[in-house]
Amino acid sequence: MATGYRSSGSSSTSPTSSGPLSPPFRRRKSPVENKTTKAVIKKVSHSTRKDATAEKKVGRRRGPLRPDQRQQAHEIRKLRACLRCKFLKKTCDKGEPCGGCRPSHARLWQVPCTRMDIKDISYFMKDWKADYERHISLGFSVGNIKGFSTMERTLYVTHGYGHYLPINAREVFVRDEKCFGVDWVESDHETPRSFEINTAKLSAGMEGVSTALLSEYLDRHLDNGFEAFVDDYFEGTKFLTEILKTAYRYYLKEKTPSVRKALKLVLAYNLTLHVTMVEGLSEEEQFIGKVEDTESKFAGKTFAPVMINFQVKCALADMWRELQKDILEELSSLYSSVYSGDKLKNWPTIFMLAAILLAIWEEMQFDCHYRTPDEKAVKKFCEDMETTPVGVIVGLFQAISTKLPGLQEWDTRKHHQLLGSNPAVCDALTEVRGHVNKYESYLKERSSAKFDRDDFDCLSNKFLSKLVIRAN
Numbered sequence: 115m116a117t118g119y120r121s122s123g124s125s126s127t128s129p130t131s132s133g134p135l136s137p138p139f140r141r142r143k144s145p146v147e148n149k150t151t152k153a154v155i156k157k158v159s160h161s162t163r164k165d166a167t168a169e170k171k172v173g174r175r176r177g178p179l180r181p182d183q184r185q186q187a188h189e190i191r192k193l194r195a196c197l198r199c200k201f202l203k204k205t206c207d208k209g210e211p212c213g214g215c216r217p218s219h220a221r222l223w224q225v226p227c228t229r230m231d232i233k234d235i236s237y238f239m240k241d242w243k244a245d246y247e248r249h250i251s252l253g254f255s256v257g258n259i260k261g262f263s264t265m266e267r268t269l270y271v272t273h274g275y276g277h278y279l280p281i282n283a284r285e286v287f288v289r290d291e292k293c294f295g296v297d298w299v300e301s302d303h304e305t306p307r308s309f310e311i312n313t314a315k316l317s318a319g320m321e322g323v324s325t326a327l328l329s330e331y332l333d334r335h336l337d338n339g340f341e342a343f344v345d346d347y348f349e350g351t352k353f354l355t356e357i358l359k360t361a362y363r364y365y366l367k368e369k370t371p372s373v374r375k376a377l378k379l380v381l382a383y384n385l386t387l388h389v390t391m392v393e394g395l396s397e398e399e400q401f402i403g404k405v406e407d408t409e410s411k412f413a414g415k416t417f418a419p420v421m422i423n424f425q426v427k428c429a430l431a432d433m434w435r436e437l438q439k440d441i442l443e444e445l446s447s448l449y450s451s452v453y454s455g456d457k458l459k460n461w462p463t464i465f466m467l468a469a470i471l472l473a474i475w476e477e478m479q480f481d482c483h484y485r486t487p488d489e490k491a492v493k494k495f496c497e498d499m500e501t502t503p504v505g506v507i508v509g510l511f512q513a514i515s516t517k518l519p520g521l522q523e524w525d526t527r528k529h530h531q532l533l534g535s536n537p538a539v540c541d542a543l544t545e546v547r548g549h550v551n552k553y554e555s556y557l558k559e560r561s562s563a564k565f566d567r568d569d570f571d572c573l574s575n576k577f578l579s580k581l582v583i584r585a586n
């Protein structure tokens with residue numbers, strides 16, 4: 115794989131310097147960092163949690179139930195019907211899998227029998243912190259911080275794509291100054307190369323990182339230069355790069371809010387793992403954190419103070435979790451609409467959301483392998499993700515696609531009526547057909563992809579390929 119390495123993508127920073135192997139001592143949590151994290155979480159967690167009142171009514175019945183039927187209905191309600199029985203409005207039972215999901219009944223239904231709602235399907239990442247945890251270190255501990263300056267001023271943090279996030283910063287006084295180092299890895303060298311540097315002694319001010327400003331900052335990436343971001347960040351990763359750009363062009367035409375959210379999720383997730391740079395430092399300060407190594411793609415840039423970098427990271431980590439939650443809720447209600455009469459109306463949106471979600475989950479698997487030293491935990495995370503959640507997302511999509519041609523066979527002239535003759539949908543599917551056919555043999559082998567620390571694309575398209583290549 116000569117090209118297609120992603121670089122700043124998996125670049126990472128950490129307050130203590132050492133290679134990308136993340137030795138375990140990093141993982142010690144300090145009270146200060148926990149506080150920071152919690153404060154930010156609180157700000158965003160006011161989300162729109164729909165309550166469980168939206169449960170589907172099952173079947174149609176005349177007259178009261180017999181006592182034994184009533185008892186059974188009660189038990190199933192307590193247990194919840196599985197996804198198949200819920201969507202197809204069948205009576206579920208207590209079996210695992212239930213009677214309806216046994217192979218003899220469900221040849222066309224390749225979804226794992228689960229009683230979980232789609233909106234809860236990200237349960238496997240409940241305690242997952244590999245996207246930011248590595249950065250918590252001894253240096254940030256309460257014991258090391260002597261105090262903060264009361265003077266605050268505005269700095270401009272950037273991930274290097276032409277947009278800036280204003281942050282109020284203040285000087286921090288510490289006992290051990292080793293904690294201001296940052297290290298990162300760049301993959302666009304013959305083998306990934308690591309760099310390190312010291313950064314300014316600054317922290318975000320009293321108010322922390324503003325969720326509203328951060329959200330606007332991401333919006334600017336979406337509205338201005340998103341395709342350039344994809345090209346620069348993913349460095350030409352096969353198929354994934356093309357599919358993201360197709361989704362973006364589809365969004366520009368249709369302005370579907372949930373597709374926008376999904377694209378924002380791509381930004382928020384990837385920027386969480388990204389190094390940050392800064393502008394607005396005083397003349398003397400900007401030499402601290404300035405990359406002098408001309409081998410680095412960041413040569414001449416000034417890295418953000420490591421504490422601010424971490425604070426931005428935590429805020430982004432919260433933000434992508436919120437976005438993912440919204441997208442899963444959206445998918446849940448879109449699937450319900452498919453089975454209550456809307457049929458293929460929402461199919462294009464479901465396709466875009468499912469594709470982006472799977473693309474993010476592949477990255478998560480890579481990042482988990484790359485950053486988590488505990489192999490058992492990595493294995494559990496990946497297995498939990500693959501057994502039910504990936505199966506549900508892929509299986510449900512296949513189940514609603516049986517009336518459509520495979521993506522490789524899409525022909526707008528022949529098939530446009532199936533999807534309401536929508537030109538944006540037809541254009542997007544024509545593009546997707548091109549991408550799938552271009553990479554057909556590559557995509558067919560992706561399901562057996564294995565982790566390789568030196569290949570930042572080793573797990574790319576592992577799940578996405580299952581979505582776009584029909585299994586039969």
Ligand SMILES: [Zn+2]
Nearest residue numbers: 196199206212
């Ligand atoms: Zn069932």
Ligand SMILES: [Zn+2]
Nearest residue numbers: 196212215227
């Ligand atoms: Zn079932």
